[in-house]
Amino acid sequence: MTYTADEMMAVEAARRLTNDNVCFVGIGLPSVAANLARRTHAPDCVLVYESGTIGAKPTKLPLSIGDGELAETADAVVSVPEMFAYWLQAERIDVGFLGAAQIDRHGNLNSTVIGSYATPTVRLPGGGGAPEIATSVKDVFVTLRQTPRAFVEKLDFKTSRGDRVRVVVTDLGILEPRNGELTLVRLHPGVSVDAARAATGWDLAVADDLGVTEPPTRAELDALRSMETRSGAMRGGE
């Protein structure tokens, strides 16, 4: 069964969640991965969106972190100050899924600016919840496409720190911290070490026991595609 690199990335990110996780979910790929996990191997995984919805069970992929269906399907809806103080800061959430524009070898992330802060080349949306997610959850999972522009020797700005980053899932493979730096531990099927190195702006360490990711199963791909199709169809109909 054929699949795209983005599908491989979403499936592998979803596999990281377990049925007893409480997961803080950002919009975009993290939301795709978390909802895929809930539809496949982790139906009881608790999804928390920073808009205040705890235990959201959306039937379609939300476009924003505050879509109405998240509130309608949630176990509880709390205010935003409560979300950040009583739930995130109080360390009731195990896993945080983050994306970013840049990552360094220590898992520090930049979602603030490209260039200098005062006169940026690109002003990005900013950190939002990321600075405290990165220091309040037990395990940070990062998902982003692996390119030399994103995987950099030195961040333009440190939006969140990387000491709780446990895994980075890219479109090429899996990186995990080993000996103090992110190390390539698995490649997705058909990807070479040279391709992963070429897509990394630092001298990428490669694990001695480098493995290959299990390709997406038919069930995983069916769940992912039906979710995306249904969302697209419903979005168009609104």
Place this chain on the structure above:
Amino acid sequence: MADTVTLAEAVRELVHDGDTVALEGFTHLIPNAAGHELIRQELRGLTLVRMTPDVIYDQLIGMGAARKLVFSWGGNPGVGSLHRLRDAVEHGWPAPLELEEHSHAGMAAAYAAGAANLPFGVLRGYAGNDLVAHTRVATIICPFTGEELAAVPAHRPDVGIIHAQQADRKGNVQLWGITGVQKEAVLASSRSIVTVEEIVDKLEPRPGAVVLPGWVIDAVAEVPGGARPSYAHGYYERDNDFYTAWDPISRDRDTFTSWMHEHVLGAVAA
């Protein structure tokens, strides 16, 4: 008790050039109609405060209403960047924009402190990141445990503006669904304006609702659809297509300006 007035009257009476104004809404119940009225009345030199500035702040910034933005995430949710915000920060168009940037947790703590009439909010946050060097945050020591914590100055806007589903005839306001930081934004502000979908004889209690008594609100204006293109739980859905369409409209200065003249400046105040 809140006065029930038109939106145009409320803005004319309560918002002035140079004010610090917070229009809050976390994806849901964003006071877009009120933001458009600020643009129509050509307010200038505003300090705009919001956790998640989106399309309406992009419009206010692009039309030259803002001097400063206090925020934690400025983007078009699910779509990408705000091009007018980017143009102001990257190229100073139509005017330079000063930024005071926080994390969501810091903004939430600052609003809660403002609502509680405290000078600062406390949180375990801003640890080991570069924001610290560029924003208003300080380290304080817990007098009981010695723990180092972050302190953020309280938000005390001149005017807080929100949109809710309902008010009654005395100006008591009820909002439900995702209620964000709106309660804190109103209570932290010196003056407040609430636009509502409808004014009803009696507010029926709703699960998880926020109710604001009329006597903490200065003005209530009935503006059906006042949150569009965001949504009002129980009234209408989020117009996701508009958020997607905003990206190309806002990329180009001339396209943006023409769009604003046609759809906002040309429109009649509610």
